[in-house]
Structure formats: C-alpha cells, structure tokens
Amino acid sequence: MEPILIVNDVRLTIDNKPILKGVNLIVEKGEIHSILGPNGAGKSTLASLIMGINGLKSPTEGEIIFKDTLINGKEIFERARLGLTLAWQEPARFEGITVEEYLKISGRNNPDLDVEECLELVGLDKSYLFRYVDDTLSGGERKRVELASVLAMKPDLAILDEPDSGIDFASMEDIAKMIRTMKERGTTVLMITHREEIAEISDRATLMCDGKVVQTGDPKAVGEKFKTMCVKCEVKNPQLVGGDE
Numbered sequence: 485m486e487p488i489l490i491v492n493d494v495r496l497t498i499d500n501k502p503i504l505k506g507v508n509l510i511v512e513k514g515e516i517h518s519i520l521g522p523n524g525a526g527k528s529t530l531a532s533l534i535m536g537i538n539g540l541k542s543p544t545e546g547e548i549i550f551k552d553t554l555i556n557g558k559e560i561f562e563r564a565r566l567g568l569t570l571a572w573q574e575p576a577r578f579e580g581i582t583v584e585e586y587l588k589i590s591g592r593n594n595p596d597l598d599v600e601e602c603l604e605l606v607g608l609d610k611s612y613l614f615r616y617v618d619d620t621l622s623g624g625e626r627k628r629v630e631l632a633s634v635l636a637m638k639p640d641l642a643i644l645d646e647p648d649s650g651i652d653f654a655s656m657e658d659i660a661k662m663i664r665t666m667k668e669r670g671t672t673v674l675m676i677t678h679r680e681e682i683a684e685i686s687d688r689a690t691l692m693c694d695g696k697v698v699q700t701g702d703p704k705a706v707g708e709k710f711k712t713m714c715v716k717c718e719v720k721n722p723q724l725v726g727g728d729e
C-alpha cells in the first residue's frame with residue numbers, strides 16, 4: 485500500500501472554536517475512501533483544508549501531505565497542478581458556457597480526453613454537449629456534468645463532496661458505477677457522504693464525529709456504526725456527539 489494523502493494530527497480553530505480536533509487520515513493510492521459523519525462533524529471543512537479553498541490553506545496545527553509534498557499553505561492552483569481536484573457539494577453552474585466547452589476546459593491537461601465518452605460514462609447522451617451549464621439543466625444533470633468534468637480532468641485524487649446529493653435513489657447505482665469508473669481510470673477517490681449505502685462501494689471508510697475520526701476501516705462496519713450510533717445520537721442527544729477535548 486502506498487499513501488497518496490496523509491492528514492497528520494490536523495487541528496483547526498476558527499474564532500476560538502475548535503472545528504477539527506486532531507484528525508488523522510491516510511488515503512491509499514488507488515482506493516475509494518468514504519468519509520461518513522453527521523451534520524457538523526467537520527467533513528466539508530477537512531475537504532476545504534485539503535483543497536485549500538474557502539480561505540482554508542493551512543490547519544492551525546498538523547500536516548497535510550499529498551504525494552510526499554507538504555501542501556499546508558499552498559494555493560489551490562498549486563494543489564491542482566500536483567493532481568488534486570474537488571467536486572463541490574453544489575453542482576456546477578456557469579453562465580454562457582456549453583457542456584462541451586466546460587469539459588474541454590476541465591480536461592485541457594488530459595491528453596486522452598474524449599468528451600463524448602465522459603458524458604456517456606455519467607449517463608448523458610451527446611446532445612448534452614450543446615446545452616449550457618446553468619439552471620436549464622436539472623440539479624441531477626448538473627451533478628452528472630460535474631462528475632463528467634472530473635472524469636475529463638483525470639486527477640490523481642478527486643475529492644467528491646456529497647456526489648449523491650440531488651440524485652434520486654434510482655440513479656444511485658449509476659453514480660456508484662461512475663465512481664468505480666474513476667477508480668479504474670487511475671483516480672483515487674475521497675468521497676464525503678451521508679449515505680452509508682454509497683459508502684459501501686468504497687474500499688475503506690472513515691467515520692468522523694465532532695471534529696475527530698472515530699473509526700477507519702471496512703466500509704460496511706463503519707456504515708453500520710454510523711447508522712446505529714450516530715443517527716441515534718444526533719437525534720436524541722446532539723450535545724453529546726463525540727464529546728469535547
């Protein structure tokens with residue numbers, strides 16, 4: 485096993501509020517790794533820190549190492565150049581850009597780019613190439629276009645923040661298939677999700693709660709723990725989730 489991403493004792497405090505409280509995570513090259521956890525666990529904040537977005541370029545303490553390079557403090561474009569990309573929780577919306585243009589921009593550094601194939605892999609036919617990436621596409625279609633753009637980019641590590649949001653239950657198997665295709669094409673996937681059934685397509689999963697990692701391992705076991713412990717805990721006793729430092 486060869487780690488592609490190492491998150492080493494990462495702490496983040498914003499306005500005196502501890503948000504990440506010593507997160508340790510190793511993502512192995514070639515795996516699909518899910519992060520599960522209740523609302524407010526710190527999943528998106530961790531994804532932002534790994535990508536260097538939303539003003540979060542460095543943790544308060546700890547290290548983020550991508551492909552043997554310490555990326556604390558690096559700009560988003562430097563991280564992208566190293567082979568790191570992120571698909572957002574909110575699907576893409578770009579006024580005046582067609583799907584074809586969007587995929588070509590996304591895949592400009594991919595010598596094997598085939599935009600029609602990228603669309604096909606996310607279940608959209610080639611008539612979508614001429615559609616605009618705006619609200620004339622449904623939320624689910626924009627989500628698919630965004631996942632097609634990740635396939636076009638072919639990054640070494642793709643962080644997918646809730647790829648299942650805005651996707652109806654019947655399309656979940658499609659999404660799962662697409663994420664597996666990403667893996668087959670050499671992209672390691674770190675995926676944030678609320679749905680344990682999506683986490684189950686992973687090779688490994690991590691459960692986060694209250695800014696900490698609770699468990700990493702077999703996705704079924706982690707999903708089960710999420711389902712049985714966190715959901716109950718969140719509903720009945722939110723103030724006890726995970727405890728404090």
Ligand SMILES: Nc1ncnc2c1ncn2[C@@H]1O[C@H](COP(=O)(O)OP(=O)(O)OP(=O)(O)O)[C@@H](O)[C@H]1O
Nearest residue numbers: 498499501503521522523524525526527528529530
């Ligand atoms: N810039 C910020 N300033 C203050 N608090 C913040 C900031 N960003 C995040 N938080 C807080 O940090 C905690 C973790 O938020 P985060 O969005 O990372 O959780 P999450 O696990 O992704 O939740 P969800 O599943 O609801 O998206 C929340 O309590 C949130 O309000």
